[in-house]
Amino acid sequence: MLDNDYQIARAFLGLKEDMPPAFYRKLLTLDDPQGARLPRVFELSQEIFDALRPQLTLADLTSFIQAYQRTSSLTNAELWALPSMLRLVCIERLFFAFSAIEADLAHRYVLPRHGKRRHLRPC
Incomplete structure (x- = not known):
């Protein structure tokens, strides 16, 4: 991960550019048991990832x-x-x-539980 940290930083930067706060707030949300309001498309993306991994193809994504x-x-x-x-x-x-390999990594982030999933938020 450390050898490719620039790729992860670039991905985060792309997310920041593609999802400005005003756009993000316009997305439909779903309530979870802990009261968080996450975008419906985020939950859908989690389901897509779970269903189509390890390989996500355009054809499979389109069908989903x-x-x-x-x-x-x-x-x-x-x-x-x-x-x-x-x-x-x-x-x-x-x-x-x-973080499963390097436990110290998880301590640098707030990892609240949302149902069965955990979502990453920097401290």
């Missing part, structure tokens, strides 16, 4: 989104945010994998 939209339509903003949210989920999962 089409199946989801049979029951609930995504907004244009959510579709626009989807690549960024998938990137965020990948970064989170990478962080948690490394």
Whole structure:
């Protein structure tokens, strides 16, 4: 991870540029049991990552989104945010994998629980 920290920093910078606060606030949210309001597209991205890993292909992603939209339509903003949210989920999962190896890494971040998942927030 340390050898590729510049890649992670670049990914975070891209997220910051692609998801300005005003845009982020416009995304539809879902309540979780602890009262957090997370974007619906973030939760969807987690489900996509879980269902399609280890390899996420465009065809599989398209099929997943089409199946989801049979029951609930995504907004244009959510579709626009989807690549960024998938990137965020990948970064989170990478962080948690490394923190399992290096416990000290997890102590530098607040890791609140949201249901079964943990979301990364710097202290």
